[in-house]
Amino acid sequence: MASHKVNACCQALIEKNLTISFAESASAGKMCYEFSTVFNSGKILIGGIVSYHSSMKEDLLHIPWGTIEKYSAESAEVTKLMAQNFCRYISSDICVALTGLTTPGGSESEEKPVGTIFIHIIIAEKEIARHFEFEGNPESIINQAIDAVAELILEEI
Template identity: 25%
Template sequence: MTEDLATRVLATARVRGWHIATAESCTGGMVGAALTEIAGSSDVFDRGYVTYSNAAKTEMIGVPPELIARHGAVSEEVARAMAEGARAASGVELAIAITGVAGPGASEAKPEGLVWFAAATAAGTDAERHDFGPLGRARVRFESTRAALALALRALLAPV
């Protein structure tokens, strides 16, 4: 299913003439890997930022440290800032961001399986929250990759 989604994302981006960047935290580059697993993806996939630490989010894609301090790395605000920062830093038409708690090490406020996603385009930035639950680290990361690809596809199919 991930390969099918990645193939559809790449094909739709090609039709639109768009390029894609990713900003990934809890997935550690899995969305970029899913896209680049498809032969010929280099005409669409521009780059991926693995911004696992808060410092990386700030240094690589310009997420303000005070935003992270105020809302936490796993938040709608930070996901939006990650997507917008990746889009600005790379100059692509679409940037997808993922930040979440794959587990273990969750808290009551931010439980295992809580993941925020954002898609930034010239039309604006959309964000969504997924509560996958305590599926285990590998499964949360896999489901997050699929959700990010689905969000990318929706952003690509949206009217401009």
């Protein structure tokens, strides 16, 4: 069941007749799923893509070769490109991209610990980029990130 924040965000999108789509990495489709569980979600949810592995980001989301190597798959730069490139092919009013670290490994470092999440949202001509550090287990980190996305959208629309 969707959180209160996701519910509120979806209701606002429905009222304003706005659609939404997702390009997800760390959340592996859970964000799209959460938005799909809200009553009347068919009025707003266009869909999403899960690009967990770098090859998906490069092959399907057209992240230029070498970009991930330079910045890492979990970075503001890659998240921004995921949102921008996905938005070109999907007809939706809002496009959300999310990457991050929910488990040890990957590009984890002192500057980028587990719990680091990058979000990039495109709404009309405006782009919102945020970097969060959440605490908890992988599921908790993802749930906090999904709520953060809902809050950011609510603030903007």
